[in-house]
Amino acid sequence: MFQATPAPRPTRLADRYLTVPCDADGCSDLAVIWDRLEEQVVDVITLSATAGYTVEDQLWDEARWTPGISDQDSWIPAMAA
Known part of the structure; x- marks a missing residue:
């Protein structure tokens, strides 16, 4: 019924976000x-x-x-239109 160990799932958007440290004075954290x-x-x-x-x-x-929805990556949110 339940999996003993969850199967790993591929990460779709792992390369979508970029974390950039702030360089401004007083914002090093x-x-x-x-x-x-x-x-x-x-x-x-x-x-x-x-x-x-x-x-x-x-x-x-x-x-x-x-x-199963092949064109889902090309969808645009209604607020962006």
Whole structure:
């Protein structure tokens, strides 16, 4: 009924986000999250939170992904239109 060990799933959007440390004075503990697909800043977070941010995004991407829909990568959110 249940798997003893969860099977690994491929990460669809692992290369979508880029974490860039801030260079401004007094901001050495901050990082900018850049979305390569949307070409915009998604968030500004502390450097210690960067690992958790990636895991959270992978969970969201997995929840929104519907297997069997081949053109899902080209969908544009209604707010972006």
